[in-house]
Amino acid sequence: MTRSAPRAFLQATAIALVLAIVPVGTSAMAAVDTDTYREIDVFMDVFNRVKADYVDKVDDKTLIKGAISGMLAALDPHSAYETGLDYDNLRIQTSGSYGGLGLSVTLEDGAVKVIAPQEDTPGWRAGIKSGDYITHINGKLIYGETLDEAITEMRGPPGSKITLTLIRPGRDKPIEVSVVRERIIQKPVKWEVKNGIGYIDINTFSENTGEATKAAILGIEKSLGHAPLGYVVDLRDNGGGLRDEAVNVADDFLNYGEVVSERGREKGDIQRFYAHNGDYAHGLPVIVLTNSGTASASEIVAGALQDHHRALIMGERSFGKGSVQTVLDLGNGTALRLTTSRYYTPSGRSVQEGGIQPDIKVPQLSDPDYKSRPVFREDDLRRHLINEVKADNSVLEEDTKPDPRFSATVEQLKAKGITDFQLDYALKTIGRLATAPQVAAVTRK
DSSP, rough: OOOOOOHHHHHHHHHHHHTSSOOOTHHHHHHHHHHHHHHHHHHHHHHHHHHHHHSSSHHHHHHHHHHHHHHHHHHHHHHEEEEEHHHHHHHHHHHHHEEEEOEEEEETEEEEEEEEEOOOOOOOHHHHTTEEEEEEEETTEOSOOOHHHHHHHHHOOTEEEEEEEOOOTTSSOEEEEEEEOOEEEOOOOEEEETEEEEEEEEEEEEETTHHHHHHHHHHHHHHHHHSOOOOEEOOOOOOOHHHHHHHHHHHHHOOSSEEEEEEOOTTTOOOEOOSSOOOOOOOOOOOEOOOOTTTHHHHHHHHHHHHOOEEEESSSSSOOOOEEEEEEEETTTTEEEEEEEHHHHHHHBBTTTTTOOSSEEEETTTTTTTSSSSOOGGGSSSSOOOOOOOOOOGOOOOOOOOOOGGOOOOHHHHHHHHSOOOHHHHHHHHHHHHHHHHHHHHOOO
């Protein structure tokens, strides 16, 4: 097969990319050695064969995007080439805001179902309710579309109008609502007072999560008119976010010391992050709730507070994502998310694979399916990074011995009005610690 013009162009581009990353002082031509040329040649052979012989016509953009995505997928589960909705979601996770309606939705049997509207958003003010089904957007039937396609159509510039057609169980006729999109600001932190204890639910680490946590602590004190008995910080199912915000949240509860360190490829490539003077919780008891969905930035917070003996970690072993991704915006709605380092807790532990082990293991007894529901963590993912400190998976086995404290059934808990057993157990533990502070020093295993 003769070499076509696209082949020559792409080969030159690939070589240029290789030359661009050669370190200063190194011969570029030496770096692009015979093996590199050979691999580029193989790539171009496959590229041209697909272009010429694939059953349907495919464009260069599709093939190049697939090649980039495949290259990153060969590295680890968290490096990726972000485009389209994935790119939008990446920006939303970082900024904590987007243009849209403020609806959480899911796909059920091919139909878009509303999970819940966020309070004081266009969807909420329009009267859209949990359980509604969205059938049409601007008169167009969306049944059978992917969830990503439906979400993309609902999002848009603030100030733009959109019309939704809803089916509501119990109503004979469809409901049509016209809504104006707004800038939706996601609230990463929610708080309330339960039995004299401050409950702080952190659902993501986007911009200002650290300040929002600080505001929650101050809000709890103001609501009570005095200091609470302690705090429960809920990091369950928090998949992470910005490292700096994780550092800020941990700093809210620490007076001093290292929060986390990041270590790159080279031995000397270490960056450390420290807490500033000033514990906004004033040394009061703190319990951090974790489960298998507690990942990345959440594990930075849990690991720091655990290592400094500032909090008891309660619940289940966390996800075990101990790697750091750097995001490079490539323009035109695309970005490169690349794993560039591993992070370590103040004591030098890597949570990669193993996660954060709770000081007190508490199952979610109020979930009727907690024993049968499959649990997925970092070590279940293909091509996950290996923990170079502890590669023996035997240390990750869960303690399966029955505990008489955790023998209640769902029905028994419901009879007592307990719908969240882990939270209820944490609140009761804080109550005990508040009346016997000396216990805090010996409770941690």
